[in-house]
Amino acid sequence: MSLDPFLTDTINKAFEDHGFSPKAKDQGFVAKLEAGIPLLAKLYFSLYHSHPQKDEIFGSLVGVIVEAYISRGADLKKRDAEKSAKGSWFLSNELVGMSLYVDRFAGDLKKMSHKLEYLEELGVNLLHLMPLFESPQGESDGGYAVSNFRKIDPRFGGLKDLLALRKEMQGKGMYLMLDIVLNHTSHRHEWAEKAKQGDGYYQDFYYMYENRWIPNQYETMMPEIFPDAAPGNFTWVEECQKWVMTVFHNYQWDLNYMNPIVLREMLDNIFFYANLGVDLLRIDAPAFIWKETGTSSQNLPQVHTILQLIKQAVLISTPGMAILGEAIVAPKEIIKYFGTGEFRAMECDFAYNATHMALQWDMLATGDTKVMLAAQSDILKKPYGTSWINYTRCHDDIGLGYEDRSIMEADKDPYHHRKYLMEYFSGRFPGSPSKGALFSVNPRTGDARISGTLASLCGLEKALESNDETGKDLSIQKIVMMQAHTFFLGGMPMLYYGDEVGYINDYSYADDPGKSYDNRWLHRPMIDWEKVEKRKTLGTIEQKLFSYTHMLIQIRKQLAVISDFQNIEWMSPHNTHIAGFVRRTEGQQFFGLFNFSHYHTVLSWHAFREKGCTSGKLLDHWTGHTISIGEDHEHLMFQPYGFYLLEVVG
Template sequence: MVKDHSLSDFIFHIIEKHQIRSYDPAFLERLREKLSTISQLYYQIYSTHPHKDEMFEKLVVTLFRANNERSNGLKKRDEQKAKKGHWFLSNEIVGMSLYVDRFSGGLKKMPSKLNYLSKLGVNFLHLMPLFQSPEGESDGGYAVSDFRKIDERFGTIEDLKGLIENMQKKDIYLMLDIVLNHTSHRHEWAEKAKAGDAYYQDFYYMYENRWIPNQYEEHMPEIFPESSPGNFTWSEACQKWVMTVFHEYQWDLNYMNPMVLREMMDNILFYANLGVDVLRVDAPAFIWKQTGTTCQNLPQVHTLLRLIKQCVMVASPGMALLGEAIVAPKEIIKYFGTGEFTAQECDFAYNAVQMALQWDMLATGETDVMMAAQHEILKKPFGTSWITYTRCHDDIGLGYENHTIKAAGKEPYKHRKYLMDYYSGKYPESPAMGKLFSSNPKTGDARISGTLASLCGLEKAIKVNNPDHIEESIHKIILMQANSLFIGGLPILYYGDEVGYTNDYSYEEDPGKSYDNRWMHRPIIDWKKIKLSDKTGTIENRIFTQTQKLIQIRKKLPVIADLKNLTWSSPQNKHVAVFMRDKGDERFFGAFNYSKFQTHLTWFAFKEHTLAPKRLLDHWSGQEFEVGPDNEFLEFQPYQFYLLEVLE
């Protein structure tokens, strides 16, 4: 461990030994400030490793080189972001997540689509995995065979750089993924390991017999029990068992080896120097393995993420980190950092629990299960933010904790069974047309696939040509999007949802995708359909313009910035969710009726946690309300919501 009194000597030693002839003074200042913490975190993990000191030195050299390779333009952006403080908390940022090939046909064509996104109001893009992964064994791009090479299906690294340049001219932020937990078995490291190279075999968990794998399996759950049972795969090439938590073609990286950390840190900073504003760290909960545990959410995971965050703050301070940890609320809060590292681990996490609870509310028409989960969700520290969303490329999990369901007076197994039946269309009169994903016959658990529109009933309504049901489904779609846009965090729309794309079943004819029904909600965009968003009265136009309006309202209300300023009203009506956002003298209320019935809400809901307002402006309808006494009510139509600013 580098002691405080020897920091300058150590840095000078690095500069001299590695002949570092130039360096940024601001970088050197950040390194001096953070080096003690970086050292502390590193040696917490690697204090017993025989090459710990040598590897630590290499890690620090990596930071020097990355910052020297960072362009002056990106360093200027770093400075601009620093002046804004927590730049990513702004109410003016609205994102979209998309597959480049399925959205535009490739990276070369993406610049021509930026005006469409700007018209909608999107100024933050999450481009789904772009880097090389083997056809038929890609897991949607999360089985990476080269972290530096764009898959030829999308284009080239030069195409990506050209797109980034265009995005920056339009003030559009960029998020890319990095898969820290594993590589493809076709990655250079894995191929060398297969060939018997002991150095690279130590990059993975590899065993000659089942003795240690069996110890792991005793406590590790199965992630994909249907398609990929178990957590180890036999490699004929090297005659060893390899840990493969997700799919047999995804080999888990061994972070007990500090060289793995250094190599992956180098990749992280490569992405930073491309111009990435937010780096999405895929499946961080799994990156540390230990027998006798579930190998998820272990303390060493947080130590590694804090170490990575400190290194990023030194070499590329303008890049924020998103930890894609889809775990229970008590666990996910830890990914923002705890104790002395509060708000110094991941800047973002997905609010996957709130997303799933929105779908719970829509299916049941009741808010009580959602409300029971808020105690943990509200523990998110100031200076960090949620990614809020209604749908994404992934399935909808129902993994929120049993006690939240019990608190609403429901039995967990039966409740989840109802939700699975409802969204898979098995429940009588359900309008949803989803499918169950990753069903586990041992536990009865499953997750849900389907587009926002199909799960809200639009596909079925169009199929039977029922105008009333079409109308109702559009109300549901906009209700769900409004909640995600105003509840707090950086909202990310999912491509196609802005024009009501329904399920795409063509994946069933593709052998590389047919086993994974999540492809039903990963559509190929037909730009003729997108053009319908300009034609007044079409379904596409109605959904697009209403989504556009929601974004415009969000951007003009600074109170919606994520300043840890969310307060829930206690339930006055189990069908209606009400929250307050406040900033100084500004106050805003979101009120959402998740039921198919007309209902009402006592005015007390708007006085419970603040001085009683006198007048409210609903930004959605333009209507003003005089706040009445507590025995009078605000009326709601089915699936109606209000976006209420306090005028006085």
């Protein structure tokens, strides 16, 4: 392929500037760079065609890509080749993740290595280590206010400790996932500190203004993310007498990607993480990274252009690293983060299935699957070759942002329906077993999100308080059913630390000034390893939940049909209490069926025939029992919150 002379010169200059003389072993990289640079240029210049230094900065961006390849260790290049040989390695049914805070789970990175055996025992083989990089105490937003993208926060250890842990994990066949925050830095970051001192070069890294004229134009359309804790989207900076955009908290300064130097510098940080050996990079809050007046400054087309450029750059230099876009947005918007049009399946490899996560909780509170089914038309548009992160709980709150249309199609009023969910999970609704808390309440709209652990929201905390043995058993059944639904839905399941042994809400956060304003710390527990040891004592809650979670993981790993091959079909709602789907590959057929109600209930065998399963036997992988398919007038029986994991075997 003949390249445009400008692109040829750009590559040659990048090689020269970085002292790179390609050898035979480098020809694969050179070929990928030559094949990929026209697309990189197309994406880059669509954003920065009017910038006075556009050509020069594009050349330095290509230099960043070249340097990333040069710096990549031989072991990681070998791992890249092994992943490439597997195809889309991240679609496998054998992957099971866990998300955790290193300090709250183990203490620090060195101690974390001693907990790998526990995770292997459970069956987890991918670890999402929550933010590790330097962040100011008391102004960290859980680590998402980064003051140094290249330095591990001392309370976790150092880069050597992270590298040692990564190598140990890879030796055990485990994968590493880390976060990078592209939208903002801490106001203590070197760039921000220089901006405060009046350095114009670094002030251009942020949205900074001498008066409120332009900020007011932004504010007319931009929603407030944390209206109670951090109202508004701009903060006055006394040191330099300017307003700075702060969409999240006043100590998190939004980066200005209208400046291509910001993109180049952050791409360099992405490659730094890739060359630490990260297998999956979680890009935090990508929906916000491009702002324009007259818009909500969320999910703008330029966001996708930047993510597509990042993906192309990664494919060239560090192809073994997959990308997760943490876009917690409406279903129609989240699908775009996988790429659309000519970039379909060429943007983010993963996205969080946040809509379905919230819909699970909707089903649990109502015992009704209609809202969930109404929302699937958007969720099922995910392109082949990409995958969801499916989860029941995470470090964040539970939002109820699925579309009003889905609620109305289920013959419910959106306002009253969400009001009921908020009252149910905060324990305010009469008879509710849940014990959560409302987060980020907007008094103007009545909107709020929900905090609380999986166990507390499923009723375990209240059952323990009242010593209700029946309530304990029912809450355990709810927890396991919810996790089973997540594990077999399609995509990679991500456990949240502590859920596997039934951690309930931790209220100690209220005594910490750095956390007391944020009740999401309810569900970010400090792990008590004496409690975890109870998993070895028969009959304890810890033992039951750990063993059930382990069983689900082992079943998942045995079923190739659970790999994310775009092979899920939802069953007709013959019983609106039951969420049912079928997944198929050549030679294998699997039904997942979940009763979201507290009633004994039934499902007609006709529901199976509708999906082409006319006769024969089904193996329930959960109980080990084989079930014969009955006649249309006969039924499959369900216990309250019961479920089946059925493979067609004859």
